[in-house]
Each structure stands twice: as structure tokens, then as C-alpha cells.
Amino acid sequence: MLNFNFLTPEILILAQEEGAKSSLQSLIIIPIMLVAMYFLVILPNKKEEKKRKEMITNLQKGDNVVTNSGLHGKIVEFKDNNETVVLSVAANTNVTFETSAILKKKA
Known part of the structure; x- marks a missing residue:
């Protein structure tokens, strides 16, 4: 049987603080990834589509x-x-x- 007597309240508080830090880091990373996706995927596609529409109008x-x-x-x-x-x-x-x-x- 496992013994969890070593889990004192101080250790549990430290573990909760670490969890809060990692969740805060996750919340910061998500917007950064969205901005990077916009510049790497969406913006170039918009430019290509604009050029293609212009080409079609000039046919x-x-x-x-x-x-x-x-x-x-x-x-x-x-x-x-x-x-x-x-x-x-x-x-x-x-x-x-x-x-x-x-x-x-x-x-």
C-alpha cells in the first residue's frame, strides 16, 4: 500500500503554485501561436487570393x-x-x- 504521509501542506502549496505558473505560461503561449499562424498562413493566402482575383479581372x-x-x-x-x-x-x-x-x- 502506498504511503502519502510525506505530502505535507507546504509541499502541496508549492505544487499548486507550480501548476498556476504552468497554466499562466500556457495562456501566454496560445495568443503567441495564433499571431504566428496569422503571419505564416493566413496573410500569405490572402495576398495570393488578391493577386489571383486581380489576374482574373484582367483576362x-x-x-x-x-x-x-x-x-x-x-x-x-x-x-x-x-x-x-x-x-x-x-x-x-x-x-x-x-x-x-x-x-x-x-x-
């Missing part, structure tokens, strides 16, 4: 583009207030995509 007929699915094509026309785009992918073959499906503009 014109005749631009060569790549879609999210990897399809390469040339813009033939825009439809539905630029919500959809018609791409020419081969001779006499046109495919309609949502404008948001365009990943990048080829040089």
Missing part, C-alpha cells in the same frame, strides 16, 4: 490560360457578366468553364 479574349483541372486553352469569349468563360482547347473544340476555375494566365 481578355485571346489570353492563354490554365484551369484548376490542368486544361490549357485560349479564351474565346466571356458569358454571363464574366461569370463563365469559353475556352478553345483544340481545333473546333470549345469548352465552357466558370471564370473562378482559371488558375493562371500563361505567358
Whole structure:
């Protein structure tokens, strides 16, 4: 059987103080991690999304583009207030995509 007679009130108080210090440290670390996550993950994604939206707004007929699915094509026309785009992918073959499906503009 275990004997816990060595646990005097002084030792218990010290253990409680140590627990309070570690919980305070945990409360300080959480906001620091959230700020780091914002600068390492969220902010770069916002910048990339802004650049992509700007690229999509500047698309014109005749631009060569790549879609999210990897399809390469040339813009033939825009439809539905630029919500959809018609791409020419081969001779006499046109495919309609949502404008948001365009990943990048080829040089």
C-alpha cells in the first residue's frame, strides 16, 4: 500500500503554485501561436487570393490560360457578366468553364 504521509501542506502549496505558473505560461503561449499562424498562413493566402482575383479581372479574349483541372486553352469569349468563360482547347473544340476555375494566365 502506498504511503502519502510525506505530502505535507507546504509541499502541496508549492505544487499548486507550480501548476498556476504552468497554466499562466500556457495562456501566454496560445495568443503567441495564433499571431504566428496569422503571419505564416493566413496573410500569405490572402495576398495570393488578391493577386489571383486581380489576374482574373484582367483576362481578355485571346489570353492563354490554365484551369484548376490542368486544361490549357485560349479564351474565346466571356458569358454571363464574366461569370463563365469559353475556352478553345483544340481545333473546333470549345469548352465552357466558370471564370473562378482559371488558375493562371500563361505567358
